[in-house]
Amino acid sequence: MALNKAQHSIEEIDGVRCSIIEKGVSEERAAFLKNLLELNNYEVKTKAEGESGTVTVGVTDIVFNVILSVYGRYLKSPSGKKVTPAYWLQQSNKETEIEVNYWSFGK
Numbered sequence: 001m002a003l004n005k006a007q008h009s010i011e012e013i014d015g016v017r018c019s020i021i022e023k024g025v026s027e028e029r030a031a032f033l034k035n036l037l038e039l040n041n042y043e044v045k046t047k048a049e050g051e052s053g054t055v056t057v058g059v060t061d062i063v064f065n066v067i068l069s070v071y072g073r074y075l076k077s078p079s080g081k082k083v084t085p086a087y088w089l090q091q092s093n094k095e096t097e098i099e100v101n102y103w104s105f106g107k
Contacts, residue, residue: 003067003085010062013045018058021066023049030055032090036083040075 009020021033021044034044034057043060066088069075075083 003070003088006067008065011056011058013047013056013058016045016060017062018045018060019062019064021057021059021064023056024052024054025057027053027055029090030057033057036075036077036088039078 010017011020012018021037022029025033030046034046037044037059042064045058045060047056047058048054049056070083070085070088073082073084075088077083077087
């Protein structure tokens with residue numbers, strides 16, 4: 001499920017029911033997502049989609065929700081910082097990992 005799709009879908013990958021993370025992605029994107037999700041202790045399953053060269057990525061935790069995990073800042077990047085939407089979407093470099101809080105702590 002991409003960040004712009006609110007519908008949570010579940011499909012079988014290799015005989016295991018999975019929460020679908022993204023469909024129709026490149027192998028490079030699938031590798032990025034797999035590494036990130038496995039770092040966060042999710043079991044990732046992938047499935048090639050015919051001859052188009054695209055991949056479906058899913059996790060075996062069927063209650064996993066991409067939108068809640070990314071916007072709720074529950075995922076960690078390889079450097080240990082919280083994953084932002086820009087980092088998830090690979091829109092720019094490592095500077096997107098900056099921990100942006102919408103509040104500030106005072107004394």
